[in-house]
Ligand SMILES: Nc1ncnc2c1ncn2[C@@H]1O[C@H](COP(=O)(O)OP(=O)(O)OP(=O)(O)O)[C@@H](O)[C@H]1O
């Protein structure tokens with residue numbers, strides 16, 4: 001069975017060959033912003049890239065920064081990841097740089113493996129950086145420049161960390177981060193996250209602070225890969241597979257074939273089969289979709305999509321967005337002009353450009369698709385069905 005929420009790694013990781021190839025090729029010259037909303041498989045892809053790079057004997061560090069709240073905390077995570085990487089920490093000149101920078105950094109780096117030592121080290125580094133993170137941060141560039149080979153740094157949930165910082169701190173951090181990328185020619189970042197980085201940087205320094213990144217978008221699975229995932233699970237579970245069953249599952253999910261949505265349906269099918277001995281046929285799949293996914297048990301699966309409007313949109317934007325989504329979820333395409341009418345009514349703003357900005361945000365956050373000819377519709381059929389039930 002597919003993992004239901006945790007990243008798909010090892011044998012569970014399916015497809016994404018094109019994306020991985022594209023990422024590795026862009027990394028030769030540039031750093032990458034990985035663009036995709038929640039649950040599209042970003043972390044799984046980042047972990048796969050980490051494995052590919054490590055297998056090629058490259059230096060690769062992985063930072064998960066969702067719980068980072070300040071510049072000094074972010075820098076602490078970088079220093080820890082550098083020290084934890086054997087290829088880096090074995091170099092004598094690097095250890096002496098660290099010792100020069102942090103007075104408490106003693107000879108006993110060999111004890112590093114013990115969790116207690118690591119925890120103490122992390123809090124000591126952070127306390128030290130708190131006093132003067134910009135001054136001490138020079139040491140990070142020094143270490144990176146001393147490591148002659150490329151260093152690949154994968155940062156998951158980056159926009160959340162920036163959003164967590166106080167705005168002045170966030171702006172200073174983004175300036176520093178940009179300078180680090182400019183001055184360290186052997187450093188590459190793959191930065192990803194579930195919320196729109198553009199929205200987050202808009203209020204703290206603006207787009208110019210991240211415009212050196214090359215953007216790689218992650219979409220849902222192609223139909224063939226989606227069917228391969230389903231077939232693989234049927235095989236593993238020893239359920240007999242027919243084309244029509246795979247087709248029915250994809251019909252319920254609808255485009256886009258978001259990996260997590262596939263995992264949700266398959267695990268619901270498994271539960272119904274194990275607990276109630278339900279036979280898997282087209283009718284039962286449809287029933288499971290309606291009762292388990294769209295029923296009360298399924299409410300929590302998509303709640304983050306609704307919650308995100310509250311957290312990342314202003315009150316007025318949220319109000320207008322909800323009113324527009326409420327209309328769009330009822331059918332297929334909805335006219336953009338009518339949506340502008342709703343926007344005016346909800347916000348009292350008669351400005352088409354501001355309305356278009358909101359549509360761009362909703363498209364970038366994968367709520368809607370905006371087709372200039374036909375109008376607006378939900379990006380995902382499954383999310384649309386869910387929205388209609390709970391927010392329609
Ligand atoms: N390549 C893949 N092969 C198989 N399943 C996948 C793949 N990518 C994603 N999934 C499914 O989607 C789920 C979410 O994957 P992952 O955690 O990588 O997404 P994410 O975009 O990082 O999510 P979040 O927004 O919560 O951070 C996994 O638990 C798995 O069910």
Ligand SMILES: [Mg+2]
Pocket residue numbers: 042043044156
């Ligand atoms: Mg993730």
